Amino acid sequence: MAEILDGLKVSKEIKAEIKVEVEKILEGKRRAPHLVAILVGNNGASKAYVNSKVKDCEEVGFRSSLLKFPSTVSESELLEKIDELNKSKDVDGFIVQLPLPDQIDQEKIILAIDPRKDVDGFHPENFGKMALEMDTFLPATPFGILTLLERYNIETKGKDCVIIGRSKIVGRPMSILMGRKDFPGNSTVTLTHSYTKDIEEYTKKADIVITALGDPHFLKGDMIKDGAVIVDVGITRVDDDSAKGYYLAGDVDFDSCAAKASWITPVPGGVGPMTRAMLMKNTIIAYKTSVYND
Ligand SMILES: Nc1nc(=O)c2c([nH]1)NC[C@@H]1CN(c3ccc(C(=O)N[C@@H](CCC(=O)O)C(=O)O)cc3)C=[N+]21
Numbered sequence: 001m002a003e004i005l006d007g008l009k010v011s012k013e014i015k016a017e018i019k020v021e022v023e024k025i026l027e028g029k030r031r032a033p034h035l036v037a038i039l040v041g042n043n044g045a046s047k048a049y050v051n052s053k054v055k056d057c058e059e060v061g062f063r064s065s066l067l068k069f070p071s072t073v074s075e076s077e078l079l080e081k082i083d084e085l086n087k088s089k090d091v092d093g094f095i096v097q098l099p100l101p102d103q104i105d106q107e108k109i110i111l112a113i114d115p116r117k118d119v120d121g122f123h124p125e126n127f128g129k130m131a132l133e134m135d136t137f138l139p140a141t142p143f144g145i146l147t148l149l150e151r152y153n154i155e156t157k158g159k160d161c162v163i164i165g166r167s168k169i170v171g172r173p174m175s176i177l178m179g180r181k182d183f184p185g186n187s188t189v190t191l192t193h194s195y196t197k198d199i200e201e202y203t204k205k206a207d208i209v210i211t212a213l214g215d216p217h218f219l220k221g222d223m224i225k226d227g228a229v230i231v232d233v234g235i236t237r238v239d240d241d242s243a244k245g246y247y248l249a250g251d252v253d254f255d256s257c258a259a260k261a262s263w264i265t266p267v268p269g270g271v272g273p274m275t276r277a278m279l280m281k282n283t284i285i286a287y288k289t290s291v292y293n294d
Contacts, residue, residue, distance in 0.1 A: 002261035011273035022061035033287035034063040036094035041071030086114040093119030093286040119282040137282045142174045144274030149184045161187035162206035165213040216249035221256030230264040
């Protein structure tokens with residue numbers, strides 16, 4: 001029976017550590033770190049995530065601003081706002097919640113963000129630095145997974161790690177990070193995706209499986225080996241007749257995998273809260289390295 005990689009617990013520890021740092025900053029009579037989130041449109045899940053980020057900011061003592069735009073906003077309007085945030089001396093970092101409506105070129109938006117304020121770590125300059133093992137903002141979800149593995153002392157060196165899904169914000173960067181030379185890395189990485197002939201062939205041999213595909217209960221116990229470490233990034237709202245009208249489903253079939261794995265992340269309470277904690281971490285890093293605070 002697997003032990004739980006408790007992302008909710010670790011995320012609280014990290015936020016408490018950040019809070020202590022913020023208190024020291026304020027004692028030094030400096031302004032608090034300031035994170036801005038841009039939310040476009042009315043997507044229920046996006047709204048929920050952004051609101052929880054605002055709550056996290058309050059919890060650690062950051063200033064936060066939520067900028068809402070209608071789904072009809074033009075690309076140039078958004079670019080103007082980004083330019084303003086790039087220049088603003090009292091904004092340390094900002095994120096543009098994805099996905100964006102079709103009339104907006106996501107690539108253009110990400111390229112417009114000043115890499116020094118790109119606390120999501122999505123700008124190609126930061127992605128490149130990540131790949132080259134240079135100091136930079138790591139994308140929050142992969143950063144959260146690494147931190148979770150680190151805090152539980154999960155050995156990754158020399159392990160076979162299989163990642164399912166090659167998204168720009170999770171699978172792809174995760175595949176790079178797990179193979180990096182620094183801890184927790186040094187794994188032998190296989191990145192599987194929709195064109196992989198037989199995913200099971202890989203997952204069955206893997207010491208570590210990281211699923212990020214958004215397909216509820218995809219990974220079953222008979223697809224993994226005994227003692228594997230299972231990290232579930234998937235989080236899909238599945239309609240049901242509960243009070244909320246939905247439940248949150250991971251990519252992992254929890255019961256059958258937990259029966260075989262050595263460690264496993266739950267959904268909710270695993271990677272999600274870690275993602276949020278790492279955004280706070282990136283924001284305080286941005287604050288400390290900001291040219292305006294030295
Ligand atoms: N620019 C941008 N940056 C992001 O980091 C980003 C984004 N766009 N778009 C959407 C995804 C998704 N994402 C999540 C964050 C927290 C939870 C989270 O805290 N989940 C809770 C459950 C929350 C609930 O109850 O709905 C949990 O797993 O326990 C989930 C998903 C960040 N994303």
